[in-house]
Amino acid sequence: MTNDIGFKELYDVSLKTTYPIEMGDRKIEVGETIAVFDKIQIANFEEKKNFISANGGFDNRARVWWEESKEIRISLAQGVFSKEQMMLLANAKLLINEGDSIVPVHRREVVETDGNGRAEVKFPIQTPVFVYEKETGEKMSTFTYTDNIVNVGVGYKEVVVDYYYNYDNKYSVLSFGRGLTNGYLELEGKTRVKDDITGQVTTGIIKIPKLKLMSNLSMRLGQDVAPVVGRLDAVAVPTGERGQKKLMELIFLSEDIDSDM
Numbered sequence: 001m002t003n004d005i006g007f008k009e010l011y012d013v014s015l016k017t018t019y020p021i022e023m024g025d026r027k028i029e030v031g032e033t034i035a036v037f038d039k040i041q042i043a044n045f046e047e048k049k050n051f052i053s054a055n056g057g058f059d060n061r062a063r064v065w066w067e068e069s070k071e072i073r074i075s076l077a078q079g080v081f082s083k084e085q086m087m088l089l090a091n092a093k094l095l096i097n098e099g100d101s102i103v104p105v106h107r108r109e110v111v112e113t114d115g116n117g118r119a120e121v122k123f124p125i126q127t128p129v130f131v132y133e134k135e136t137g138e139k140m141s142t143f144t145y146t147d148n149i150v151n152v153g154v155g156y157k158e159v160v161v162d163y164y165y166n167y168d169n170k171y172s173v174l175s176f177g178r179g180l181t182n183g184y185l186e187l188e189g190k191t192r193v194k195d196d197i198t199g200q201v202t203t204g205i206i207k208i209p210k211l212k213l214m215s216n217l218s219m220r221l222g223q224d225v226a227p228v229v230g231r232l233d234a235v236a237v238p239t240g241e242r243g244q245k246k247l248m249e250l251i252f253l254s255e256d257i258d259s260d261m
Contacts, residue, residue, distance in 0.1 A: 010037075010040035010076070010189050010190070010191050010206070011037075011038060011040065011189070011190055011191070011258075012036070012038070012189060012190045012258075013036065013037040013040055013076065013187065013188070013189035013190075014033045014035070014036045014037075014187070014188050014189070015033065015034055015035045015036075015185050015186070015187055015211070016031055016032060016033050016034065016185060016186040016187075016188070017029070017030055017031065017032055017034055017185060017186075018030065018031075018183060018184050018185060018186055018210070019183050019184075021034075031186075034185075037076065037189075037232075040076050040077065040189070046072065046073040046074075046075075071235050071236060071237055071238075071247065072208075072235070072236040072247045072248055073233075073234075073235055073236075074187075074208075074211070074232075074233070074234045074235065074236060075232070075233050076232045076234075077232075101168075102166040102167060102168045103166070103167040103168075103171055104126065104164045104165075104166060104167075105164060105165055105166075105167045106162075106163075106164055107121075107122070107123065107162075107163060107164070107165060108160060108161070108162050108163075109121045109122065109160070109161050110134055110158060110159070110160050111150075111158070111159060111161060112156065112157065112158050112159075113151075113152055113154060113155055113156060113157050113159065114155065114156070115155045115156065116151075116155060117151055117152050117153040117154050117155050117157075118149055118150070118151045119149070119150050119151075119152070119159060119161070120148055120149055120150075121148050121149075121150065121161050121163065122148065122165075123148055123165035124147045124148045124165060124166070125145045125147070125148060125150065125161075125163045125164075125165065126163065126164040126165055126166055127163075127164065128163075128164065129145060129150075129161070129162065129163040129164070130161075130162040130163070131143045131150060131152060131159050131160070131161055131162070132159065132160040132162070133157070133158075133159060133160075134157075134158035134159055134160055135158065140152055140159065184210045184211055184212055184237070185211045185212075185213065185234075186207075186208065186209055186210070186211060187206070187207070187208040187211045187234075187236075188205070188206065188207050188208075189205075189206045190203055190204065190205055190206070190258065191203075191204045191206065192204070192256065193252060201256050201259075202252060202253050202254060202255055202256055203253045203255065203256050203257045203258060204250055204251065204252050204253070205249075205250070205251040205253065206248065206249070206250055206251075207248065207249040207251070208236045208247070208248045208249075209239050209246070210236065210237050210238070210239045210247075211234050211235070211236055211237075212234060212235045212236075212237060213232070213233075213234050214233040214234055214235060236248055
């Protein structure tokens with residue numbers, strides 16, 4: 001059996017650690033917040049339950065029922081997200097480099113040669129490098145290069161230089177396939193609840209003590225596609241002793257504690 005709960009607005013959603021982890025160059029302690037989602041656009045909580053019956057007697061009817069919550073599948077969507085949130089969306093490692101290694105970066109430039117057949121590009125040229133005539137698109141087989149100067153032997157000619165250069169400043173790498181977390185996180189967030197009769201708006205607090213990230217990143221890029229929406233998929237699993245298990249708590253306060261926000 002499946003029960004669905006949807007929230008139009010979920011804010012101040014924080015994910016906290018339940019064990020020490022490393023996040024880029026940071027060491028995170030137990031209970032420390034590793035990411036905050038300011039305003040979730042869509043939040044969906046899907047509860048999965050098992051119903052088991054003991055049958056017997058006339059017509060083998062169900063005599064005793066046991067109900068057990070297996071998990072809650074959670075999907076949170078937000079339009080703009082940071083690198084840290086991106087790590088959680090993909091459950092990926094963020095690696096920080098201080099500039100002691102390089103990143104090859106591809107670049108194409110249209111330049112015009114001087115009277116000596118020389119042209120200057122922005123960065124020192126690294127292989128592979130190719131030069132094309134701008135007007136015809138034909139690849140030029142005869143040229144030389146040194147640093148950021150290319151010599152094609154023909155003066156006052158527009159050419160396209162296709163080359164790599166080395167980026168050696170500080171950078172970070174989001175490494176997919178290397179999981180950020182193998183254990184569980186804790187989620188806490190807020191929502192606003194409106195009373196149908198009085199119209200009073202109060203604060204609801206959502207707490208999930210045991211959350212497992214599910215890596216399932218899908219991105220579409222391009223001029224004619226909709227903007228990328230970051231979606232975090234996770235599963236809330238039971239915690240507590242048998243008969244006292246819980247997956248999620250929804251606490252209803254008697255006032256809107258963030259009314260001045």
